Amino acid sequence: MTDWIAVDLQPGLARGWSMRGDSVLDRAQLAAPLTPVTAAAAAPLLAGLRAALPGDAARPLLICGLAVAPQAVPAKPADLVPLPLPLPDAGALALPALSQTSPPGLMPGAAARIAGFFALNPRWDGVICLPGPLTHWVQVSAEEVVSFQSFLSGTLATALATAPLLHEALADQGWAEQAFAEALDTTLSRPERLAAGLAALQADHALGRLAAGTAPARLSGLLTGAELAAARPYWLGQQVALLGEPADTRPYAAALERQGVPCLRADPARMALAGLTAAWRRQSAAGRAPG
Amino acid sequence: MTDWIAVDLQPGLARGWSMRGDSVLDRAQLAAPLTPVTAAAAAPLLAGLRAALPGDAARPLLICGLAVAPQAVPAKPADLVPLPLPLPDAGALALPALSQTSPPGLMPGAAARIAGFFALNPRWDGVICLPGPLTHWVQVSAEEVVSFQSFLSGTLATALATAPLLHEALADQGWAEQAFAEALDTTLSRPERLAAGLAALQADHALGRLAAGTAPARLSGLLTGAELAAARPYWLGQQVALLGEPADTRPYAAALERQGVPCLRADPARMALAGLTAAWRRQSAAGRAPG
Numbered sequence: 001m002t003d004w005i006a007v008d009l010q011p012g013l014a015r016g017w018s019m020r021g022d023s024v025l026d027r028a029q030l031a032a033p034l035t036p037v038t039a040a041a042a043a044p045l046l047a048g049l050r051a052a053l054p055g056d057a058a059r060p061l062l063i064c065g066l067a068v069a070p071q072a073v074p075a076k077p078a079d080l081v082p083l084p085l086p087l088p089d090a091g092a093l094a095l096p097a098l099s100q101t102s103p104p105g106l107m108p109g110a111a112a113r114i115a116g117f118f119a120l121n122p123r124w125d126g127v128i129c130l131p132g133p134l135t136h137w138v139q140v141s142a143e144e145v146v147s148f149q150s151f152l153s154g155t156l157a158t159a160l161a162t163a164p165l166l167h168e169a170l171a172d173q174g175w176a177e178q179a180f181a182e183a184l185d186t187t188l189s190r191p192e193r194l195a196a197g198l199a200a201l202q203a204d205h206a207l208g209r210l211a212a213g214t215a216p217a218r219l220s221g222l223l224t225g226a227e228l229a230a231a232r233p234y235w236l237g238q239q240v241a242l243l244g245e246p247a248d249t250r251p252y253a254a255a256l257e258r259q260g261v262p263c264l265r266a267d268p269a270r271m272a273l274a275g276l277t278a279a280w281r282r283q284s285a286a287g288r289a290p291g
Numbered sequence: 292m293t294d295w296i297a298v299d300l301q302p303g304l305a306r307g308w309s310m311r312g313d314s315v316l317d318r319a320q321l322a323a324p325l326t327p328v329t330a331a332a333a334a335p336l337l338a339g340l341r342a343a344l345p346g347d348a349a350r351p352l353l354i355c356g357l358a359v360a361p362q363a364v365p366a367k368p369a370d371l372v373p374l375p376l377p378l379p380d381a382g383a384l385a386l387p388a389l390s391q392t393s394p395p396g397l398m399p400g401a402a403a404r405i406a407g408f409f410a411l412n413p414r415w416d417g418v419i420c421l422p423g424p425l426t427h428w429v430q431v432s433a434e435e436v437v438s439f440q441s442f443l444s445g446t447l448a449t450a451l452a453t454a455p456l457l458h459e460a461l462a463d464q465g466w467a468e469q470a471f472a473e474a475l476d477t478t479l480s481r482p483e484r485l486a487a488g489l490a491a492l493q494a495d496h497a498l499g500r501l502a503a504g505t506a507p508a509r510l511s512g513l514l515t516g517a518e519l520a521a522a523r524p525y526w527l528g529q530q531v532a533l534l535g536e537p538a539d540t541r542p543y544a545a546a547l548e549r550q551g552v553p554c555l556r557a558d559p560a561r562m563a564l565a566g567l568t569a570a571w572r573r574q575s576a577a578g579r580a581p582g
Contacts, residue, residue, distance in 0.1 A: 034455035099498060156454075159453070168326070193521055195444045195521065230485075
């Protein structure tokens with residue numbers, strides 16, 4: 001069994017697993033820049049993961065999460081072929097990103113997660129949602145990505161939390177479920193009310209009328225409701241698999257469950273590792289893997 | 292004629308005018324914090340303006356732009372009575388803010404601007420829009436503020452320009468009118484597409500498909516279109532007076548003119564000074580002014 005390193009790069013976090021075939025020997029993680037990870041920006045992260053994981057310094061790396069070699073959808077994530085990266089690190093292979101022309105879309109890390117999800121849930125039928133700073137709703141059919149729609153709601157939430165007019169109100173760490181639900185219903189039925197709902201939140205704060213725990217929940221509800229209104233064809237009458245970090249996934253799960261939509265939550269790191277492992281196995285079987 | 296100082300405080304900028312009755316003797320301006328200006332935060336700005344404007348160090352100040360003593364609408368800006376501020380600066384009087392219960396709203400600096408606008412445009416009939424980090428659409432009737440609706444679109448634009456996923460695309464300083472118009476039409480007809488339109492902008496950037504000058508114009512068009520969709524009852528079939536700084540006003544003017552709405556642009560500092568001067572004159576006539 002060849003030793004290799006599985007790498008999941010995403011804005012903010014780089015995860016590495018030291019592998020022997022399908023088995024995890026060791027794991028490591030590093031903080032990464034919040035910007036999208038380019039091949040050049042990946043180099044120090046890859047060196048850092050190599051250093052953090054004991055073993056042969058020259059073993060190959062298989063990476064997901066880079067915006068490289070975009071393959072247009074429809075595409076079957078399990079069929080994607082890893083490509084060598086133009087880096088000094090000669091052993092670095094990357095899974096291609098998925099792209100779409102209309103509407104314009106790019107998913108650097110989704111292919112491995114979706115391939116891993118299907119490896120662990122064969123023949124699952126429904127819609128896959130990958131929540132994050134950039135959330136992707138993915139229509140799949142027979143384990144193929146047919147089309148997707150991305151939303152920047154998570155980035156909006158983070159950006160607003162530091163905006164001068166709102167950051168004081170949003171420093172509150174509480175979470176009032178009722179405030180979330182009311183805000184969600186507002187923009188789910190009238191998504192054009194988003195910017196007005198945010199202004200009302202600011203006014204309530206300035207007038208001293210905000211109850212504890214309501215501001216972050218209201219912000220999240222307003223953003224999630226507007227997104228769900230626009231993504232309705234993706235979830236209405238469907239079951240949804242949510243592949244995201246818990247903090248990113250929570251508002252989607254709460255909102256979808258309120259609409260009676262059955263949700264399955266899957267750990268995105270585990271899905272990425274399963275997808276990378278399956279790609280590594282295919283690569284080795286085809287005799288394409290270095291080493 | 293008594294000497295006094297007119298002060299216009301807004302997030303980011305404090306303006307002062309040294310006055311003799313209705314006449315401007317001198318002017319000064321200071322950078323201010325971007326957060327809403329509270330009475331306590333105002334103290335150093337007021338001291339700074341006093342120091343920058345030559346004249347009697349004890350002359351009274353009349354201030355607009357503070358979130359103090361909110362008066363619920365409907366209210367006639369020209370009837371508002373300046374109130375003493377709880378500050379060590381004994382000569383400081385402030386015009387009350389305007390507030391609304393439903394939807395929640397607070398306009399710290401609008402009353403003076405609107406009073407000044409009517410002082411200079413008596414019996415003008417239409418809707419007043421005050422663009423800024425927080426934009427207010429104000430329904431007026433017989434020079435009275437009947438109701439208003441606020442939007443946080445300007446704050447969203449600023450926050451997104453520094454968001455990790457978008458700041459590189461938005462560092463572009465160009466302005467492509469066609470890109471603005473297309474983005475405007477997208478969200479004006481389907482405001483729920485805002486977060487998806489932002490994600491498409493991010494994807495076009497990541498895929499290297501953005502033409503120069505299009506990113507900032509697209510962002511502005513998406514945000515302005517969504518706001519105009521929600522504010523439609525305020526501008527449809529109306530004439531609109533835009534009282535804002537040129538950079539804040541430009542997208543509103545371009546968007547409204549594309550919809551065939553006649554727009555009047557008025558300098559917000561000049562309106563504030565006119566409103567403060569009228570209030571000072573009433574105050575003096577009533578024998579309420581200090582000095």
